[in-house]
Amino acid sequence: MTSMEAESVSTIVCTSKQTRFNIGTPNYRELDIEGLNIIVKSGSKSGAKGKAKAKSEGIEILSNAKLRLKAGQRYALIGRNGTGKSTLLKAVAEKLIPGIPEETRITILQQTDVGDVNADKGPVPAPSEGEDPAVLEEVIESATAKQEVQNEIDILSEGVDGGDPFGALRAFRKVHHGRLQKELFLKDKDARLRSGARGMQARKALITIEKKVAEFQSEYEQKDEDISPETVAKETSEAANMLADLQLQVEPSKLAETDSEAKKILTGLGFTESRMAQRVSSLSGGWKMRTALAAALLQDTDILILDEPTNFLDLLGIIWLQRHLTALAESSDPPTLILVSHDRDFISLCTDLLIIKDKDLAYFHGDLPTYEASRAEKKAYLTKMKEAQDKQKEHIQQTIQRNMREGKAKDDQNKIRQAKSRQKKLDDRWGVEVNAKGGRFKLNRDLVGHHLTARAEIDIPQDERPVSFTLPDPPELRFPGALISVEKVSFRYAGTAKTPAVLKDIDISVSMGDRIGILGLNGSGKSTLIKLLVDEARPSSGTVTRHPRLKLGYYAQHAVEALQNRGRADPQMTALSLLSAQESDDGLDEGEIRSLLGSLGLPGRLASDVPVCRLSGGQLVRLELARILRRRPQCLVLDEATTHLDYETVAALREALRGWEGAVVVVSHDRWFVRGVVEGVVGDGGEEREEDDRGGGGDIRRRLVCRLRAGAMSVLEGGLLVLYFYCHPG
Template structure:
């Protein structure tokens, strides 16, 4: 085996093991990488000395891991925030991992820091007259490289139709020269990534390619009078053939088919005809992400990587994408999918789990609920087995000690030999009673290796420290009444009576202990309703009132972006410093530290690390701490799960289910809404009875799932499932049209 390594300008260093033997034509939709190590450096270094230093000083993401992907399978990559999911995906997408063939076509949609991602409200802007392509053109170009193909066609057309007898030859050589330069770049990159035997082979290939380019360069620069008639005829014919092949790629019928596919994908992701005609440069961050997602879905690829693709989609887009990826997987030659998402309902489309934990990769064939149940069952079984063995071992040890005492006292060698024999059994043959396949352990079959003298101890898998949220209880209100109340409220953007109505005749009241979920597609008015509830805006008609002693906690959709901006303005500001410096807190420094620690920002992470260096998930925790330090009576949460890993989403869901205050929730995460609002405990639809007591009088919680549609609000008796079924019907109608 030989070790190979790669260094990225993005400070990612990868090493892996590769066999020297030729194993035939690779399947580009599969990966089989042994001994994978990934280190992220704090800064770029050059030279061998710099590389060695980087390996020792960098942050290790993976250590001697196996990366094995089967063709056509759908993998959900799961792991806590900070374990290196995005780094691993980047290493795969940029082909930094030795052993990953350069010919593999990999398409990736990465998480991107964006500014204005709110596409929920307001009219669609008219297409901009600015520079840059419109959405539809951008998607087609990214997927087909149409402009590059057209550029080569234009070069050949000018040569063939120019009337110069040498024009076609020169055009052919110009296109061929450009292609050779690209191939030389790839060979050079391949050689720089490898070491050992494979590195030597790559460098030989590079030298061969450099000679090929140099030889062609002399032909490319040869004067017309030095070109033989045979060469002229041959390359003129080759120019015509190349032109015909390129024109097939951009022929109207093929382009029309590609455009039709692009429009279908864009429509599924929420684009109207007018928005497809907008300049990409004029779009908000959320719509730019959807444009990038559409381009990724349109491409022909071997490995498709989607990192949090649902972050800026409403439920219509999420369900459409779920169905689209499932249909893609059922095609004749599907790409291999790697998906990262905190949305448990969405990742149910995956066939396998790829788990990154403790700098290693493990695999599970099945969905997340089955994996969690399997782990719990295995842990319970091994715990029971170990407890039984421990009791048996203690009994045997007592027998050994008694026999040794009696044997020595009476000089009974039989008892002494019996005691020593039993002690040897404890030392050498005590441990697992089942083998790796689940059958009964046999010493001569399952204890392989001359260096092994004893069975392995029963190893009970240790869970990571569970993610938990400690929500402070709200203070007493002193007198009863609704916390927030909207009566016959309507809203329009302008005071002019002719302006379109965004919300009309809204009636809603929020009392202590209530759980209210607000569902709706983009443009239905959810964000406007939230702003009315938190008094960021006033109604155009109707009455909005609140309890005089109400303390409100509001998590805004753009909270993370706002904290990032604050961190850029004050580069030394820490989480602890931010909370200590804000007014309105009922907590002292020790209590604030405790709150930050309970939310996943303990010790020095809270007091020493600047806010600008915190991850998206850590910024969500910081914003929750800012809200909770005031001990609110009511939490209004607008898409609070974005940026969080699935374990943290589950912990937040659990904390909110039993909290004594009121919760008003806007989210496209169906599993999260079911748990918080409807009180569903697990993935099997079982409802909780333990957390249903709440409110001032200790009565049953009021649980409402409301739908906003065209500015009007209604209560869904069937809850989230009723809304989901309605959206699925709409998606099916879109697909059939």
């Protein structure tokens, strides 16, 4: 066993089984690790005693799990919020897990840290004044370490081309010294990761490099007069050879190829030429995340980890990324991909599922709908088998009891022996009738071990407690009419009359029961239209009218960030205290507020004792929904409400909104979510739709998929399918 502790506020302790056999040259795009345990401990340091008590003091993420990744496969990592997906990804990326070779190139995009693009290099430090790179420069540098190579070239060029006879030697030794320091760091980390035979080998390698560094240090500090002419000639030649090798890495043809590929990726992610030339520090958080995603995609890597890469992409960007990753997988030597996403359509590009559940890892070759159907089919089969066996067992038990009574009454020893024999069979050989391969179960073959006398019971897999949302029914309006009516609306930001209009002649109405989806690329005017609907902006021309008794619930795109800021400002604030302090005319008491929070997945002490600043992203989404649902609105306007949710919670929200009586306006790039809420599609197929399609007043629901482009809005009669082929007509 070996372990590694990450020195941070939360310490990740990883242990795994290590083979003592020489397995030859590893495939760096594969992982095969058994007995994996991951525990997250609070506190920065712990000694041996702390290690011994780690399991009891920390949060156990994985226990005796198997982490097996095949080269070139695409894995969708799925699991509920809080099961440890991000912790597992961090442990893999930072090579905290014993068994991951140090030479493995691992690239990670984490949605919570834009700076942490490459696990090997670590977070990119904030640029000092005058060193703030443009987007294109940042992507190329992050992916190729061009600046590091160029620095070595500059050092060697200055030494070789200078007039000092010792210049080339000094430059060569300076570059060699830097490389030795980097190697020392890696060997030290490897030695701390391992124990046993491999640990001894790693410590020997560390001692060797430490001696080499110490010996070279004396050479590095050697005075010119102590260096022989032969040494000067030898190392001057070596400096020239090293310089030539480095210059090959930055030759114009290779740089041009890298530059072209970087521009292609940035364009696919929505960057224009002008935005590529912008300084990274001037970008918003969403565009910085796209920059980090572009850098991750450009790198040559063995394992590529993408954690929610679609969060800041529009629909066209999501479709491009989906196609790019699929094309990457079809290349001659593709990296192994681990993908986390709540977008069920997007993860359909994956070949396998990696499921984290009950502190274990399970695998399934296929997509998510097939996995869910397979689980349901297996459960139904085992349930039917167990019901039949229980019925048969009850019949045999009754027969045994009858034979025992008759045998004792008539002193019939044969009947008594027969009854006892049947009872022994019932006790020792009752259970599963098929083996793991689906054939007939044989006791001497399929139940190994003389100490085992009984077959295993039929184990019906228990479903997790389903995620569910209960949305309060909207109050009735006293008189009919549209909830929101937008007529001939245009909008332009303050400026001259020549300022281009963000929205042009928009006409749309929202009535009870309506389901309206608003789609469009970033910058097409979606956010502006939403602000007009919820009365956060006024039109430049045209009118926006609302029903006088309308109660509106608005989920803003940055609602989670706003709650996080409030939580940091008031560390004692809980979900319950936040809602209790909220001004509202609903008259809800504490019990009713607790009931509302519980219906949305924030029950009991989670609502009353856990501070808002410690809630996860998914829990903050639930809290924001509770805030807007407390008033029992007739209309919900949801702007990217699924961003921080796991796929099961997205499915629960989709189901709850489908049957809700009020009106729903959705802005989302999650195609599966929009198809379910707006178009009424049931399941994943895209063809089956709701049979009962009546809204709050008994009228047929109006379902519209609206597309914004350059400020103009049109209705897509064919829904999302039409938009998909418009984006990619080929």
